Amino acid sequence: MxxxxxxxxxxxxxxxxxxxxxxxxxxxxxxxxxxxxxxxxxxxxxxxxxxxxxxxxxxxxxxxxxxxxxxxxxxxxxxxxxxxxxxxxxxxxxxxxxxxxxxxxxxxxxxxxxxxxxxxxxxxxxxxxxxxxxxxxxxxxxxxxxxxxxxxxxxxxxxxxxxxxxxxxxxxxxxxxxxxxxxxxxxxxxxxxxxxxxxxxxxxxxxxxxxxHNNSFDRMRLLGHALGVKMQRLPEQKAAYIDLSKEELQQFNFKPGDTEGFVNQALWIEGVQVSAMFTEKNNMVKISFRSRNGFPANAFSEKYFGGGGHFNAAGGESKLSLEETLKRFKLVLKEFCDENGF
CATH class of the missing domain: 3.90.1640.10 (inorganic pyrophosphatase (n-terminal core))
Structure with a gap:
């Protein structure tokens, strides 16, 4: 029970x-x-x-x-x-x-x-x-x-x-x-x-x-772009991330829900324990985190991006530009992994 x-x-x-x-x-x-x-x-x-x-x-x-x-x-x-x-x-x-x-x-x-x-x-x-x-x-x-x-x-x-x-x-x-x-x-x-x-x-x-199994043609093209063009690896931190700008979302006729599940894709890569997704909005950057192998996605998100959630699935946001948010993410991820032995 x-x-x-x-x-x-x-x-x-x-x-x-x-x-x-x-x-x-x-x-x-x-x-x-x-x-x-x-x-x-x-x-x-x-x-x-x-x-x-x-x-x-x-x-x-x-x-x-x-x-x-x-x-x-x-x-x-x-x-x-x-x-x-x-x-x-x-x-x-x-x-x-x-x-x-x-x-x-x-x-x-x-x-x-x-x-x-x-x-x-x-x-x-x-x-x-x-x-x-x-x-x-x-x-x-x-x-x-x-x-x-x-x-x-x-x-x-x-x-x-x-x-x-x-x-x-x-x-x-x-x-x-x-x-x-x-x-x-x-x-x-x-x-x-x-x-x-x-x-x-x-x-x-x-x-x-x-x-x-009910995806629009535009959503599938956006997923292809995210995986084939935008996905990046951070081997030392066993991480990977995708970032999508407002212009890229508009290019693929983005609708709410079109990026649902994108953040999970990187965890299918051998050796990746942390996956992140950055989506640029009008006045902020929405962030999603997924993890495995004991990495606390919620603690990481709460500490650096004002978010929280579950141990392996969390969210946050940034008021910085997309470029500055990505730069900060790479720095604090290295800091967090070094401090906690990941």
Whole structure:
């Protein structure tokens, strides 16, 4: 069984679900498969229970997630701020999924710094901030928030309300956050839940087709450019990285989600233990890190790039230019590896 350190938090979740009708679900900014999968998995389950539910995302999500049931009902806060704010203010309960700090919801942060609606957080990232929610169900060893959500629903006696459509969303989140069970998936509990989801009648082949084999021509060309032109190795640090400028993204008609999974590619290279991806945005550089062989990606990101995450999968950002960010990355990676014996 999954180790939820404070079972009373699950009881509070259960009581809230049983005694509230108007519920809002919020994923993090730039929602990925786990964030949206958990949100729509819970959304479909609560709708089955007869609740009035709204999913409000801070901003747009990638096109490859558009197949999930309920996706057309998701409100995008930065485009529908007035109606979304009214729904939040009228709600009886807000559930945060796949994040543990208000800073992760960007444009929605000021609203929730003032809003007094009861809040529950379900998340698998380490070191949750106390002010995020009054009720916090946090299990960093879970492969994904979707896995944790399934467990919470089961402990709450709500497993029978997880419809096949909800199960497909939950399965998608587990698959995207583990790279189809390639990483962060060593616990037997993960596979037990996958088996239960299969027993619920999900279409596994179709889900994988939609998630991983449904790329646009432009995305494949961008991947080829990233691997063939932009990937660089740092042999002494057993590292490799890819950087993409705004101009390069525009050249390949970039859409949100097009670089999903690019950072994992370098870990397929023999001898590489650290992979980094640098993507230039309008006023910052978004950074993703992946690692193996005991290299703490989260500690490295937190120390040098104001980020964090999981031991082998973390993110950060830089306010420097792309060129200056890369220069700093090479310096601090050498420093970190020398200091820690990598």
């Amino acid at each position: 999954m180790n939820i350190s404070d079972q009373s938090q699950v009881e509070i979740f259960k009581n809230y679900i049983n005694n509230t009708q108007k519920i809002v679900i919020v994923p993090h900014n730039n929602p990925d498969g786990d964030a949206l999968g958990a949100s729509l998995g819970l959304y479909n389950t609560l709708v089955e229970l007869g609740k009035k539910v709204s999913v409000i995302s801070p901003n747009e999500f990638p096109d490859f997630l558009n197949w999930m049931h309920g996706v057309n009902d998701v409100l995008i806060f930065d485009k529908q701020q007035k109606v979304a704010t009214e729904i939040i203010e009228d709600s009886e309960l807000v559930i945060f999924l796949d994040f543990n700090a208000l800073s992760r919801i960007k444009v929605m942060q000021p609203l929730f710094e003032k809003d007094e609606t009861p809040r529950i957080m379900i998340d698998h990232h380490p070191f949750p901030e106390a002010q995020t929610a009054e009720v916090q169900i946090s299990v960093p060893e879970a492969s994904s928030t979707c896995e944790l959500l399934f467990h919470v629903l089961s402990l709450s006696g709500l497993k029978s309300s997880i419809t096949t459509k909800a199960a497909e969303c939950i399965y998608a989140g587990i698959m995207t956050d583990t790279g189809s069970l390639n990483y962060n998936s060593s616990r037997p509990q993960t596979y037990h839940i996958v088996a239960e989801l299969l027993e619920m009648g999900i279409d596994k082949e179709n889900i994988h087709q939609m998630l991983f």
